[in-house]
Amino acid sequence: MENSTNSKGRFGNHGGQYIPETLMNAVIELEEAYNHYKNDKEFNEELTTLFNEYAGRPSRLYFAEKMTKDLGGAKIYLKREDLNHTGSHKINNVLGQALLAKKMGKTRLIAETGAGQHGVATATAAALLGMECVVFMGEEDTKRQALNVYRMKLLGSDVIPVKSGTATLKDAVSEAMREWTSRIDDTHYCLGSVMGPHPFPTIVRDFQAVISRESRAQILEKEGRLPDVVMACVGGGSNAIGSFYHYIDDKDVKLIGCEAAGRGIDTFETAATINTGREGIFHGMKSYFCQDKYGQIAPVYSISAGLDYPGIGPEHAYLHDSGRAQYVAVTDDEAVDAFEYLSRTEGIIPAIESAHAVAHAIKIAPAMDKDKIMIITISGRGDKDCAAMARYRGVDLSE
Numbered sequence: 183m184e185n186s187t188n189s190k191g192r193f194g195n196h197g198g199q200y201i202p203e204t205l206m207n208a209v210i211e212l213e214e215a216y217n218h219y220k221n222d223k224e225f226n227e228e229l230t231t232l233f234n235e236y237a238g239r240p241s242r243l244y245f246a247e248k249m250t251k252d253l254g255g256a257k258i259y260l261k262r263e264d265l266n267h268t269g270s271h272k273i274n275n276v277l278g279q280a281l282l283a284k285k286m287g288k289t290r291l292i293a294e295t296g297a298g299q300h301g302v303a304t305a306t307a308a309a310l311l312g313m314e315c316v317v318f319m320g321e322e323d324t325k326r327q328a329l330n331v332y333r334m335k336l337l338g339s340d341v342i343p344v345k346s347g348t349a350t351l352k353d354a355v356s357e358a359m360r361e362w363t364s365r366i367d368d369t370h371y372c373l374g375s376v377m378g379p380h381p382f383p384t385i386v387r388d389f390q391a392v393i394s395r396e397s398r399a400q401i402l403e404k405e406g407r408l409p410d411v412v413m414a415c416v417g418g419g420s421n422a423i424g425s426f427y428h429y430i431d432d433k434d435v436k437l438i439g440c441e442a443a444g445r446g447i448d449t450f451e452t453a454a455t456i457n458t459g460r461e462g463i464f465h466g467m468k469s470y471f472c473q474d475k476y477g478q479i480a481p482v483y484s485i486s487a488g489l490d491y492p493g494i495g496p497e498h499a500y501l502h503d504s505g506r507a508q509y510v511a512v513t514d515d516e517a518v519d520a521f522e523y524l525s526r527t528e529g530i531i532p533a534i535e536s537a538h539a540v541a542h543a544i545k546i547a548p549a550m551d552k553d554k555i556m557i558i559t560i561s562g563r564g565d566k567d568c569a570a571m572a573r574y575r576g577v578d579l580s581e
Protein backbone atom coordinates (compact mmCIF):
# COMPACT_ATOMS: atom_id res chain seq x y z
CA MET A 183 0.00 0.00 0.00
CA GLU A 184 2.31 2.79 -1.01
CA ASN A 185 0.69 4.37 -4.03
CA SER A 186 0.02 7.94 -3.06
CA THR A 187 1.90 9.95 -0.50
CA ASN A 188 1.91 13.51 0.66
CA SER A 189 3.36 15.56 3.47
CA LYS A 190 0.16 15.78 5.51
CA GLY A 191 0.05 14.51 9.04
CA ARG A 192 3.81 14.30 9.49
CA PHE A 193 5.47 13.93 12.85
CA GLY A 194 9.02 14.80 11.86
CA ASN A 195 9.90 12.21 9.27
CA HIS A 196 7.07 9.89 10.29
CA GLY A 197 3.36 9.55 9.63
CA GLY A 198 1.91 10.67 6.31
CA GLN A 199 -0.62 8.95 4.07
CA TYR A 200 0.79 5.91 2.28
CA ILE A 201 -2.44 4.59 0.86
CA PRO A 202 -3.96 3.43 -2.42
CA GLU A 203 -5.68 6.10 -4.49
CA THR A 204 -9.02 4.37 -3.78
CA LEU A 205 -8.75 5.25 -0.09
CA MET A 206 -7.83 8.88 -0.68
CA ASN A 207 -11.43 10.15 -0.81
CA ALA A 208 -12.26 8.44 2.46
CA VAL A 209 -9.38 9.96 4.40
CA ILE A 210 -9.99 13.41 2.87
CA GLU A 211 -13.67 13.27 3.85
CA LEU A 212 -12.70 12.16 7.36
CA GLU A 213 -10.09 14.89 7.74
CA GLU A 214 -12.49 17.61 6.64
CA ALA A 215 -15.22 16.37 8.95
CA TYR A 216 -12.82 16.10 11.87
CA ASN A 217 -11.40 19.58 11.30
CA HIS A 218 -14.94 20.89 11.45
CA TYR A 219 -16.26 18.94 14.44
CA LYS A 220 -13.18 19.18 16.65
CA ASN A 221 -14.02 22.85 17.15
CA ASP A 222 -17.78 22.37 17.22
CA LYS A 223 -19.26 23.28 20.59
CA GLU A 224 -22.21 20.88 20.34
CA PHE A 225 -19.98 17.96 19.28
CA ASN A 226 -17.63 18.53 22.19
CA GLU A 227 -20.49 18.85 24.67
CA GLU A 228 -22.06 15.62 23.43
CA LEU A 229 -18.72 13.82 23.66
CA THR A 230 -18.10 15.10 27.17
CA THR A 231 -21.55 13.87 28.20
CA LEU A 232 -20.79 10.42 26.76
CA PHE A 233 -17.40 10.40 28.52
CA ASN A 234 -18.86 11.40 31.86
CA GLU A 235 -22.29 9.79 31.95
CA TYR A 236 -21.58 6.63 29.97
CA ALA A 237 -17.87 5.87 30.31
CA GLY A 238 -17.58 7.09 33.91
CA ARG A 239 -15.03 9.89 33.41
CA PRO A 240 -13.12 11.65 34.79
CA SER A 241 -11.02 8.65 35.82
CA ARG A 242 -9.39 8.89 39.25
CA LEU A 243 -5.82 9.93 39.85
CA TYR A 244 -5.10 7.65 42.79
CA PHE A 245 -2.20 8.09 45.21
CA ALA A 246 -0.72 4.59 45.58
CA GLU A 247 0.50 5.08 49.13
CA LYS A 248 1.37 1.47 49.91
CA MET A 249 3.32 1.04 46.69
CA THR A 250 5.10 4.34 47.32
CA LYS A 251 6.12 3.28 50.84
CA ASP A 252 7.09 -0.18 49.70
CA LEU A 253 9.36 1.05 46.90
CA GLY A 254 10.73 3.79 49.12
CA GLY A 255 11.31 6.45 46.47
CA ALA A 256 9.15 8.63 44.23
CA LYS A 257 5.54 9.37 45.12
CA ILE A 258 3.41 7.21 42.83
CA TYR A 259 0.03 8.11 41.39
CA LEU A 260 -2.05 5.80 39.21
CA LYS A 261 -4.26 7.21 36.45
CA ARG A 262 -7.13 4.75 36.61
CA GLU A 263 -8.28 4.15 33.02
CA ASP A 264 -9.13 0.64 34.21
CA LEU A 265 -12.21 2.11 35.87
CA ASN A 266 -13.78 3.19 32.58
CA HIS A 267 -16.81 1.39 31.15
CA THR A 268 -15.56 -1.70 29.22
CA GLY A 269 -12.44 -1.68 31.38
CA SER A 270 -9.83 0.34 29.50
CA HIS A 271 -8.89 3.60 27.78
CA LYS A 272 -10.16 2.26 24.44
CA ILE A 273 -13.66 3.59 25.10
CA ASN A 274 -12.32 7.20 24.87
CA ASN A 275 -11.34 6.74 21.24
CA VAL A 276 -14.34 4.72 20.09
CA LEU A 277 -16.90 7.08 21.60
CA GLY A 278 -15.17 9.97 19.83
CA GLN A 279 -14.94 8.23 16.47
CA ALA A 280 -18.44 6.74 16.62
CA LEU A 281 -19.94 10.15 17.40
CA LEU A 282 -17.91 11.73 14.59
CA ALA A 283 -19.03 9.01 12.16
CA LYS A 284 -22.64 9.55 13.13
CA LYS A 285 -22.33 13.32 12.54
CA MET A 286 -20.85 12.48 9.13
CA GLY A 287 -24.02 10.57 8.30
CA LYS A 288 -22.38 7.13 8.47
CA THR A 289 -24.56 4.26 9.65
CA ARG A 290 -21.97 1.53 9.85
CA LEU A 291 -18.71 1.07 11.77
CA ILE A 292 -15.95 -1.36 10.91
CA ALA A 293 -12.98 -2.09 13.13
CA GLU A 294 -9.99 -4.37 13.45
CA THR A 295 -9.19 -6.19 16.65
CA GLY A 296 -6.40 -8.38 17.98
CA ALA A 297 -7.21 -9.57 21.45
CA GLY A 298 -10.76 -8.31 21.01
CA GLN A 299 -10.59 -5.31 23.35
CA HIS A 300 -10.95 -2.68 20.64
CA GLY A 301 -13.59 -4.80 18.90
CA VAL A 302 -15.63 -5.01 22.08
CA ALA A 303 -15.29 -1.26 22.68
CA THR A 304 -16.38 -0.47 19.11
CA ALA A 305 -19.29 -2.91 19.35
CA THR A 306 -20.29 -1.15 22.57
CA ALA A 307 -20.27 2.32 20.98
CA ALA A 308 -22.18 0.97 17.97
CA ALA A 309 -24.85 -0.50 20.23
CA LEU A 310 -25.15 2.76 22.15
CA LEU A 311 -25.37 4.98 19.06
CA GLY A 312 -27.56 2.59 17.06
CA MET A 313 -25.04 1.81 14.33
CA GLU A 314 -24.29 -1.37 12.42
CA CYS A 315 -20.89 -2.84 13.31
CA VAL A 316 -18.55 -5.34 11.67
CA VAL A 317 -15.29 -6.36 13.35
CA PHE A 318 -12.38 -7.97 11.49
CA MET A 319 -10.35 -10.36 13.56
CA GLY A 320 -7.57 -12.76 12.61
CA GLU A 321 -8.87 -16.31 12.61
CA GLU A 322 -6.14 -17.36 15.05
CA ASP A 323 -7.25 -14.61 17.42
CA THR A 324 -10.93 -15.61 17.18
CA LYS A 325 -9.91 -19.01 18.54
CA ARG A 326 -7.70 -17.59 21.29
CA GLN A 327 -10.26 -14.96 22.30
CA ALA A 328 -13.54 -16.81 21.97
CA LEU A 329 -15.07 -14.94 24.91
CA ASN A 330 -14.53 -11.55 23.26
CA VAL A 331 -16.03 -12.89 20.01
CA TYR A 332 -19.09 -13.81 22.04
CA ARG A 333 -19.18 -10.34 23.66
CA MET A 334 -19.08 -8.57 20.29
CA LYS A 335 -21.90 -10.73 18.97
CA LEU A 336 -23.88 -10.19 22.17
CA LEU A 337 -23.51 -6.43 21.59
CA GLY A 338 -25.02 -6.89 18.14
CA SER A 339 -21.90 -6.86 15.95
CA ASP A 340 -20.73 -9.23 13.23
CA VAL A 341 -17.26 -10.71 13.61
CA ILE A 342 -15.42 -11.68 10.43
CA PRO A 343 -12.46 -14.08 10.82
CA VAL A 344 -9.53 -13.05 8.62
CA LYS A 345 -7.63 -16.01 7.16
CA SER A 346 -4.86 -14.21 5.24
CA GLY A 347 -1.22 -13.94 6.34
CA THR A 348 -0.63 -15.02 9.91
CA ALA A 349 -4.38 -14.60 10.63
CA THR A 350 -3.65 -12.13 13.43
CA LEU A 351 -3.97 -8.40 14.14
CA LYS A 352 -1.91 -6.98 11.26
CA ASP A 353 -3.98 -9.01 8.79
CA ALA A 354 -7.19 -7.78 10.41
CA VAL A 355 -6.01 -4.16 9.91
CA SER A 356 -5.24 -4.85 6.24
CA GLU A 357 -8.64 -6.45 5.72
CA ALA A 358 -10.51 -3.58 7.42
CA MET A 359 -8.69 -1.08 5.16
CA ARG A 360 -9.67 -3.12 2.10
CA GLU A 361 -13.29 -3.26 3.24
CA TRP A 362 -13.34 0.50 3.85
CA THR A 363 -12.09 1.12 0.31
CA SER A 364 -15.03 -0.79 -1.11
CA ARG A 365 -17.69 0.82 1.07
CA ILE A 366 -16.92 4.43 1.88
CA ASP A 367 -20.43 5.86 1.47
CA ASP A 368 -22.04 4.48 4.62
CA THR A 369 -19.02 3.15 6.56
CA HIS A 370 -16.50 4.63 8.97
CA TYR A 371 -13.34 2.71 9.82
CA CYS A 372 -12.95 3.05 13.59
CA LEU A 373 -9.20 2.49 13.91
CA GLY A 374 -8.06 1.35 17.34
CA SER A 375 -4.77 3.12 18.02
CA VAL A 376 -2.65 6.14 17.06
CA MET A 377 -1.56 4.55 13.80
CA GLY A 378 -2.53 4.18 10.17
CA PRO A 379 -2.68 6.98 7.61
CA HIS A 380 -3.29 10.62 8.54
CA PRO A 381 -5.67 11.78 10.02
CA PHE A 382 -6.05 8.69 12.29
CA PRO A 383 -2.94 9.22 14.48
CA THR A 384 -4.12 12.79 15.19
CA ILE A 385 -7.80 11.96 15.71
CA VAL A 386 -7.13 9.05 18.07
CA ARG A 387 -4.53 11.09 20.00
CA ASP A 388 -6.96 13.98 20.46
CA PHE A 389 -9.68 11.69 21.84
CA GLN A 390 -7.18 9.96 24.17
CA ALA A 391 -5.66 13.28 25.28
CA VAL A 392 -8.49 13.48 27.82
CA ILE A 393 -6.21 11.29 29.99
CA SER A 394 -3.49 13.94 30.39
CA ARG A 395 -5.95 16.84 30.35
CA GLU A 396 -7.47 15.32 33.47
CA SER A 397 -4.27 14.10 35.11
CA ARG A 398 -2.62 17.52 34.74
CA ALA A 399 -5.48 19.26 36.51
CA GLN A 400 -5.70 16.48 39.11
CA ILE A 401 -2.00 16.52 40.01
CA LEU A 402 -1.97 20.32 40.19
CA GLU A 403 -4.88 20.12 42.60
CA LYS A 404 -3.34 17.35 44.72
CA GLU A 405 0.33 18.37 44.68
CA GLY A 406 0.34 21.95 43.45
CA ARG A 407 2.88 21.09 40.77
CA LEU A 408 3.50 18.97 37.69
CA PRO A 409 4.82 15.40 37.93
CA ASP A 410 8.48 14.52 37.29
CA VAL A 411 7.69 11.36 35.35
CA VAL A 412 4.67 10.21 33.32
CA MET A 413 4.71 6.60 32.26
CA ALA A 414 2.48 4.32 30.18
CA CYS A 415 2.65 1.09 28.22
CA VAL A 416 2.93 1.26 24.43
CA GLY A 417 1.35 -1.04 21.87
CA GLY A 418 0.29 1.15 18.97
CA GLY A 419 0.65 3.92 21.52
CA SER A 420 -2.80 5.41 22.13
CA ASN A 421 -2.95 5.29 25.93
CA ALA A 422 0.66 6.49 26.09
CA ILE A 423 0.20 9.46 23.74
CA GLY A 424 -3.02 10.33 25.58
CA SER A 425 -1.11 10.20 28.86
CA PHE A 426 1.79 12.31 27.50
CA TYR A 427 0.03 14.85 25.32
CA HIS A 428 -0.66 17.73 27.71
CA TYR A 429 2.86 17.46 29.16
CA ILE A 430 4.84 17.49 25.91
CA ASP A 431 5.60 21.23 26.18
CA ASP A 432 6.61 20.88 29.86
CA LYS A 433 10.22 19.91 29.27
CA ASP A 434 10.86 19.00 32.91
CA VAL A 435 8.25 16.25 32.81
CA LYS A 436 9.97 13.05 31.75
CA LEU A 437 7.86 10.88 29.44
CA ILE A 438 8.49 7.14 29.39
CA GLY A 439 6.82 4.58 27.13
CA CYS A 440 7.09 0.92 28.10
CA GLU A 441 7.23 -1.51 25.19
CA ALA A 442 6.69 -5.26 25.34
CA ALA A 443 10.05 -7.03 25.14
CA GLY A 444 8.34 -10.44 25.21
CA ARG A 445 11.07 -12.98 25.99
CA GLY A 446 13.72 -10.27 25.54
CA ILE A 447 14.90 -7.73 22.97
CA ASP A 448 17.82 -10.00 22.11
CA THR A 449 15.41 -12.76 21.03
CA PHE A 450 13.07 -13.04 18.04
CA GLU A 451 10.11 -13.29 20.39
CA THR A 452 9.60 -9.61 21.07
CA ALA A 453 7.24 -6.74 20.20
CA ALA A 454 9.55 -3.88 21.26
CA THR A 455 9.31 -1.73 18.15
CA ILE A 456 11.48 1.26 19.10
CA ASN A 457 14.08 -0.92 20.77
CA THR A 458 14.40 -3.49 17.97
CA GLY A 459 12.63 -2.10 14.89
CA ARG A 460 13.65 -0.07 11.87
CA GLU A 461 11.99 2.66 9.87
CA GLY A 462 9.53 1.42 7.31
CA ILE A 463 6.17 1.97 5.66
CA PHE A 464 3.17 -0.19 6.54
CA HIS A 465 -0.54 0.25 7.19
CA GLY A 466 -0.54 3.68 5.60
CA MET A 467 2.20 5.31 7.68
CA LYS A 468 5.93 5.76 7.94
CA SER A 469 7.19 4.74 11.37
CA TYR A 470 9.28 2.13 13.13
CA PHE A 471 8.38 -1.53 12.59
CA CYS A 472 9.75 -4.88 13.66
CA GLN A 473 11.18 -6.29 10.43
CA ASP A 474 13.14 -9.31 9.32
CA LYS A 475 16.43 -9.00 7.45
CA TYR A 476 14.54 -8.67 4.15
CA GLY A 477 12.48 -5.75 5.42
CA GLN A 478 9.32 -7.86 5.78
CA ILE A 479 7.14 -7.22 8.82
CA ALA A 480 8.40 -9.67 11.44
CA PRO A 481 6.12 -11.87 13.51
CA VAL A 482 5.94 -10.30 16.96
CA TYR A 483 5.38 -11.82 20.35
CA SER A 484 4.36 -10.62 23.82
CA ILE A 485 2.43 -12.25 26.63
CA SER A 486 0.20 -9.22 26.33
CA ALA A 487 -2.11 -9.47 23.32
CA GLY A 488 -2.74 -5.70 23.41
CA LEU A 489 0.95 -4.88 22.91
CA ASP A 490 1.48 -7.52 20.24
CA TYR A 491 1.66 -5.20 17.21
CA PRO A 492 4.75 -4.90 14.94
CA GLY A 493 4.58 -1.09 14.66
CA ILE A 494 4.24 2.04 16.76
CA GLY A 495 2.35 5.26 16.11
CA PRO A 496 4.28 7.92 14.14
CA GLU A 497 4.08 10.55 16.88
CA HIS A 498 5.94 8.20 19.23
CA ALA A 499 8.53 7.56 16.52
CA TYR A 500 9.02 11.33 16.42
CA LEU A 501 9.11 11.76 20.22
CA HIS A 502 11.79 9.07 20.21
CA ASP A 503 13.81 10.68 17.39
CA SER A 504 13.67 14.09 19.06
CA GLY A 505 14.57 12.63 22.45
CA ARG A 506 11.45 14.12 24.09
CA ALA A 507 10.25 10.70 25.25
CA GLN A 508 12.15 7.59 26.25
CA TYR A 509 11.07 4.07 25.25
CA VAL A 510 12.11 1.17 27.45
CA ALA A 511 11.53 -2.55 27.00
CA VAL A 512 9.88 -4.72 29.66
CA THR A 513 9.87 -8.53 29.47
CA ASP A 514 6.99 -10.95 30.03
CA ASP A 515 8.57 -12.08 33.30
CA GLU A 516 8.85 -8.53 34.62
CA ALA A 517 5.29 -7.70 33.57
CA VAL A 518 3.83 -10.79 35.23
CA ASP A 519 5.71 -9.98 38.44
CA ALA A 520 4.30 -6.44 38.31
CA PHE A 521 0.78 -7.78 37.61
CA GLU A 522 0.99 -9.75 40.84
CA TYR A 523 2.75 -6.95 42.73
CA LEU A 524 0.09 -4.29 42.08
CA SER A 525 -2.70 -6.77 42.86
CA ARG A 526 -1.12 -7.67 46.19
CA THR A 527 0.08 -4.20 47.15
CA GLU A 528 -2.80 -1.94 46.16
CA GLY A 529 -5.68 -4.37 45.54
CA ILE A 530 -5.73 -3.30 41.90
CA ILE A 531 -5.45 -6.03 39.24
CA PRO A 532 -4.02 -4.24 36.19
CA ALA A 533 -4.26 -5.35 32.58
CA ILE A 534 -1.08 -7.23 31.65
CA GLU A 535 -0.45 -4.39 29.15
CA SER A 536 -0.52 -1.80 31.96
CA ALA A 537 1.64 -4.08 34.12
CA HIS A 538 4.51 -3.32 31.73
CA ALA A 539 4.47 0.29 32.95
CA VAL A 540 4.14 -0.80 36.58
CA ALA A 541 7.18 -3.04 36.09
CA HIS A 542 9.32 -0.14 34.96
CA ALA A 543 8.15 1.95 37.92
CA ILE A 544 9.28 -0.85 40.23
CA LYS A 545 12.71 -0.58 38.60
CA ILE A 546 13.17 3.19 38.75
CA ALA A 547 11.03 4.56 41.60
CA PRO A 548 13.25 3.28 44.48
CA ALA A 549 16.24 5.29 43.21
CA MET A 550 14.24 8.52 42.93
CA ASP A 551 14.03 11.10 45.72
CA LYS A 552 10.97 10.98 47.94
CA ASP A 553 9.85 14.42 46.77
CA LYS A 554 9.66 13.28 43.12
CA ILE A 555 6.24 12.52 41.62
CA MET A 556 5.45 9.79 39.12
CA ILE A 557 2.17 9.14 37.30
CA ILE A 558 1.60 5.67 35.85
CA THR A 559 -1.34 5.11 33.54
CA ILE A 560 -3.21 1.92 34.32
CA SER A 561 -4.64 1.54 30.82
CA GLY A 562 -7.01 -1.30 31.70
CA ARG A 563 -8.16 -3.82 34.26
CA GLY A 564 -6.74 -7.29 34.47
CA ASP A 565 -9.76 -9.56 34.86
CA LYS A 566 -9.33 -10.61 31.21
CA ASP A 567 -5.77 -11.77 31.94
CA CYS A 568 -6.26 -13.86 35.08
CA ALA A 569 -6.53 -17.24 33.33
CA ALA A 570 -3.41 -16.55 31.22
CA MET A 571 -1.42 -15.34 34.24
CA ALA A 572 -2.39 -18.44 36.21
CA ARG A 573 -1.27 -20.55 33.25
CA TYR A 574 2.03 -18.67 33.18
CA ARG A 575 2.52 -19.77 36.77
CA GLY A 576 1.63 -23.35 35.88
CA VAL A 577 -1.98 -23.38 37.08
CA ASP A 578 -4.68 -24.33 34.59
CA LEU A 579 -7.97 -22.62 35.39
CA SER A 580 -10.95 -23.89 33.49
CA GLU A 581 -13.20 -20.89 33.04
Ligand SMILES: *Cc1c(COP(=O)(O)O)cnc(C)c1O
Pocket residue numbers: 270271272299300374375376415416417418419420421422488489533535536561562563
Ligand atom coordinates in the same frame (compact mmCIF):
# COMPACT_ATOMS: atom_id res chain seq x y z
C1 LIG B 1 -5.22 -2.18 23.56
C2 LIG B 1 -4.61 -1.95 24.87
C3 LIG B 1 -3.33 -1.39 25.02
C4 LIG B 1 -2.43 -1.08 23.85
O1 LIG B 1 -2.90 -0.11 22.96
P1 LIG B 1 -2.31 1.35 22.91
O2 LIG B 1 -2.87 1.90 21.66
O3 LIG B 1 -0.82 1.25 22.88
O4 LIG B 1 -2.78 2.06 24.12
C5 LIG B 1 -2.85 -1.14 26.29
N1 LIG B 1 -3.59 -1.44 27.39
C6 LIG B 1 -4.81 -1.99 27.29
C7 LIG B 1 -5.57 -2.27 28.54
C8 LIG B 1 -5.38 -2.25 26.05
O5 LIG B 1 -6.60 -2.80 25.97
